[in-house]
Amino acid sequence: MRFLGLVWANLTRKKLRTTLTIGSFAVATFLFGLLVTIRGAFSGGADVAGTDRLTVINKTSLIMPLPYSYLSRLQQVPGVAAVTFATWFGGVYQDERNFFPQFAVDKDSWFRVYSEYVVPGDQLAAFMRDRQGCLVGRALARRFDWKVGDRIPLRGTIWPGTWEFNLDGIYDGHRPGVDTSQMLFRYDYLEERRAFGKGTVGWYVVKLANPDDAVKVAAAIDGGFANSPYETLTQTEKAFAAAFAKQMGNIELLVLTIGGVVFFTLLLVTGNTMAIAVRERTAEIAVLKTVGFADTVVLGLVLVESLLIAGQGGALGLLLAKLFTLGGDPTGGVLGTFYLSWNAIGLGLGLALLVGAAAGALPAVAAMRLDVARALRRA
Amino acid sequence: MVTVDGRGDGGLIRVRDLDKTYRRGSEEIHVLQGLNLDVGRGEFVAFMGPSGSGKTTLLNLLGGLDVPTSGSVTVAGDEITAMSSARLTAWRARHVGFIFQMYNLIPVLTAFANVELPLLLTRLTKAERRRHVAAALAVVGLADRSRHYPRQLSGGQEQRVAIARAIVADPTFLLADEPTGDLDRKSAGEIMELLARLVSEYGKTVLMVTHDPRAAERAQVVLHLDKGVLVEGSALGAAGR
Numbered sequence: 280m281r282f283l284g285l286v287w288a289n290l291t292r293k294k295l296r297t298t299l300t301i302g303s304f305a306v307a308t309f310l311f312g313l314l315v316t317i318r319g320a321f322s323g324g325a326d327v328a329g330t331d332r333l334t335v336i337n338k339t340s341l342i343m344p345l346p347y348s349y350l351s352r353l354q355q356v357p358g359v360a361a362v363t364f365a366t367w368f369g370g371v372y373q374d375e376r377n378f379f380p381q382f383a384v385d386k387d388s389w390f391r392v393y394s395e396y397v398v399p400g401d402q403l404a405a406f407m408r409d410r411q412g413c414l415v416g417r418a419l420a421r422r423f424d425w426k427v428g429d430r431i432p433l434r435g436t437i438w439p440g441t442w443e444f445n446l447d448g449i450y451d452g453h454r455p456g457v458d459t460s461q462m463l464f465r466y467d468y469l470e471e472r473r474a475f476g477k478g479t480v481g482w483y484v485v486k487l488a489n490p491d492d493a494v495k496v497a498a499a500i501d502g503g504f505a506n507s508p509y510e511t512l513t514q515t516e517k518a519f520a521a522a523f524a525k526q527m528g529n530i531e532l533l534v535l536t537i538g539g540v541v542f543f544t545l546l547l548v549t550g551n552t553m554a555i556a557v558r559e560r561t562a563e564i565a566v567l568k569t570v571g572f573a574d575t576v577v578l579g580l581v582l583v584e585s586l587l588i589a590g591q592g593g594a595l596g597l598l599l600a601k602l603f604t605l606g607g608d609p610t611g612g613v614l615g616t617f618y619l620s621w622n623a624i625g626l627g628l629g630l631a632l633l634v635g636a637a638a639g640a641l642p643a644v645a646a647m648r649l650d651v652a653r654a655l656r657r658a
Numbered sequence: 659m660v661t662v663d664g665r666g667d668g669g670l671i672r673v674r675d676l677d678k679t680y681r682r683g684s685e686e687i688h689v690l691q692g693l694n695l696d697v698g699r700g701e702f703v704a705f706m707g708p709s710g711s712g713k714t715t716l717l718n719l720l721g722g723l724d725v726p727t728s729g730s731v732t733v734a735g736d737e738i739t740a741m742s743s744a745r746l747t748a749w750r751a752r753h754v755g756f757i758f759q760m761y762n763l764i765p766v767l768t769a770f771a772n773v774e775l776p777l778l779l780t781r782l783t784k785a786e787r788r789r790h791v792a793a794a795l796a797v798v799g800l801a802d803r804s805r806h807y808p809r810q811l812s813g814g815q816e817q818r819v820a821i822a823r824a825i826v827a828d829p830t831f832l833l834a835d836e837p838t839g840d841l842d843r844k845s846a847g848e849i850m851e852l853l854a855r856l857v858s859e860y861g862k863t864v865l866m867v868t869h870d871p872r873a874a875e876r877a878q879v880v881l882h883l884d885k886g887v888l889v890e891g892s893a894l895g896a897a898g899r
Contacts, residue, residue: 281778288766566762569723570776570823571751573744652724655758656714 282576286583289560297588300552304592304635305599307545308627311538312600315623318534319456320608320616331490332392333497334519335483338510341522342367344479345509352503353483358496360488363388366469366481370433370442372423379419381433381462382481383469392486395457402427402448410468412447416459418608418617420449431462438473456618484516542634549638553585557642564646565654574647581643582636589635590628597624659698660879662888666696670831670863671720676729678715678886689715691886693729702857702864704877711883713867714835720865721754721833722746734830751779755824759836761816763808769795769819770804776827794822797860798852814845821852831863832856838873850876 290297335353337343344366353362368381386407390396398406398414406412415425425431429446444464452459470477487496497513504511514522557564564577572580601619608617659666664674673695680687689712697703705713718724719731722738730739738749755776763772773794777787795801798818808816817837824832834853838846854876856862866877874880882889 281784284771285764285767285775285778288764288771292766562762563764566756566758566764567775568747569721569750569756571747571779573747576779652715652718655718655723655762 282580282583286580286587289556289580289584290587293556296552296556300549300588301592301595303545303548304589304631305596307541308593308596308631309600309603310541310596311627311630312597312619312623313603314534314538315627316600316604316617316619318531319618319620319623331487332516333485333487333493333500333513334516335485335500335511335513336519337482338501338512341482343509344476344481345483345511347478347480349483349504349509349511350480353485353500356485356496356499356503358488358492358499359485361388361391361486362483363392363486364466364480364483365389366466366479368433368438368442368464368469369436371436372431372433377423379422379460379462381464383466384463386465386467389463392484395453396450397453398448398450405447406465409445409447410465410471411443411445413444413462413464414448414450415446415462417449417451418459419462420446421607422460425449438469438476440472442472456616456620458616460616485513542630546634546638549585549588549634550641553581553639553642554645556584557581557646561649561654564649565651568649568651569655577649578643578647581646582639585639585643586632586635589631589638593628593631593635596631597627600624600627659696660701660703660881660890661696662694662881662890664694664696669696669698670701670734671695671697671865672730672732673720674730674732676716676719676731677727678712678719678724679727688886690719690726693886693888695881695888697863697865699863700857700861701879702854702877703866704874704880705865705867705883705888706869706871706874706880707883712886713883716883717833717835717865717867721756722750751776751827753830755827755829755832757817757820757824757832757834757837759839761808761813761820761840763816763819763823765808767807768804769800769806769808769811769822772808772819773804773822773826775823780827790826791822794826795819797825797856798822812845813841814848817841817845817849818852821849821856825856825860825862831865834864834866836867836869838868838870843872846870846873 335345335349337345350362350364353359363385365382365384368383370381371377372379390398390403402414406414413431419425425446427446427448431444431446433442433444435442450459451457466480485496485500487493493515500513501511567577568574601624604617604619659669666672673693676690676693677688678690680689693716705716707713715724719726720733722741726739730737732738733753736749738746741749764775767775770791773791774787777790782790792801792804795804798821800815800818800822803811803815803819808819811819832853837853838849841849850873853864853866857864857878864877866873868874
């Protein structure tokens with residue numbers, strides 16, 4: 280603590296340079312924050328997927344259905360607390376550019392399994408009564424300016440024709456990061472109107488009595504349907520969400536690549552800046568060592584300086600990114616979630632500090648190894 | 659008593675058979691050769707000699723900033739030439755005050771903060787450090803300039819701050835390398851007056867390198883370094899009179 284004044288004085292010695300270096304950290308971590316947020320949006324909620332849920336799909340492919348009759352068999356599997364199911368609808372609202380996910384779900388079991396969806400009681404009751412009813416997420420409602428009571432027509436792409444729905448309610452997530460860009464409607468309405476595929480569902484979602492039993496229950500489910508015409512593949516919801524997101528391309532790789540390039544560039548810029556700063560102060564560092572500052576103290580002073588720059592810039596960038604995401608999805612609802620988690624902020628700050636330490640390491644070691652007599656002669 | 663024949667009693671500083679050789683490519687440059695020196699407490703010694711005669715090298719070796727090729731330096735019973743780098747750094751903090759020709763103040767720190775630097779390495783509390791710094795600045799006559807930055811001070815005042823920094827931790831001895839080399843005549847006179855006062859009033863031991871005969875006059879003993887060997891000069895300095 281007693282050296283903080285010295286570190287601070289060095290930081291403020293060239294205000295413009297320090298400000299620009301802090302600024303470059305801020306820009307990099309701001310970009311990091313946005314990239315992580317976008318990755319989260321494209322990962323289909325993999326980061327916030329329930330740890331107590333398994334997804335059961337057709338082993339051949341996600342797009343192949345499973346029989347409705349599996350419902351009762353799944354309910355019998357030991358360790359299963361509840362089962363629900365959903366079917367991808369693939370409808371178009373007005374224009375194909377207005378894409379959003381629509382699922383036909385089982386009205387009775389869906390909300391028992393997905394407790395993170397919050398629907399006002401009266402709206403949920405209306406949905407239960409209305410066969411043509413639907414619920415939409417808050418982000419989706421905002422995107423199209425829908426209000427409860429609106430009539431929503433969709434053009435079916437899998438099951439042709441115009442399908443009309445009554446907007447009975449708008450759901451929210453009980454925690455940040457829950458996808459509110461979806462539309463849920465009743466499976467019995469789909470089953471009643473569709474011309475083919477009757478008696479099938481897209482996939483099942485199983486809620487576990489104990490999350491620790493995930494592997495055992497998954498094996499029991501898949502074993503039970505082995506060698507049947509509809510073999511199953513059971514995986515955790517997180518793995519399912521990640522696999523689903525990969526259908527849109529490897530967003531994670533994209534994020535990692537861009538983030539990596541940005542941070543590497545930052546490492547070079549900051550490393551160079553710190554090296555210049557230390558070189559300019561060679562005589563002063565020699566004086567510090569002359570009056571008795573130990574090599575390790577000199578090393579620490581330079582490293583702390585670098586870490587303070589990184590920490591301030593990182594915190595500023597991540598704060599700005601957080602504020603930006605709090606403003607809501609800038610696409611108006613195309614992204615299901617637009618949420619920068621505190622974990623991601625912690626990771627970003629950690630990365631910034633790591634880059635700061637790496638950038639400061641070489642100049643710090645150079646300062647530590649400085650030959651005092653030679654440096655004083657040059658001064 | 660200052661002697662250079664290797665037969666002195668050591669007193670405070672005892673140097674024996676000190677050699678320092680630099681290597682430049684394949685060429686060996688013998689800067690100091692078999693140098694002996696004994697300095698007692700409270701002495702004011704000036705080293706004179708032509709450029710390249712090894713004055714600053716000798717000062718660096720006495721202050722533990724450089725290591726000799728052979729020979730020994732013992733200060734107050736501690737053989738510093740046998741110390742590790744880390745121990746030597748700690749020893750320096752406790753025993754040596756350095757004064758440089760170019761003052762070498764940290765430009766972004768106030769006079770107060772510059773003087774406080776050596777005390778940051780001690781266990782003194784903030785209040786105690788403040789008292790010590792105030793006392794040191796008062797000794798050099800700059801009590802009213804503590805909040806000034808080096809750029810706001812004249813050369814003479816900067817050197818006074820540097821002297822305050824050198825004495826603030828109450829070191830065993832002071833090493834001054836051309837302390838008046840960058841000052842006008844009046845300021846140089848004031849600095850030399852101050853150094854002489856540190857010896858006469860505060861009992862400090864001062865070893866100074868200088869080119870300036872007027873500055874050397876203030877020392878009790880003037881030693882000449884020529885071709886790496888010390889020869890006794892005069893004991894005519896004002897402090898000795």
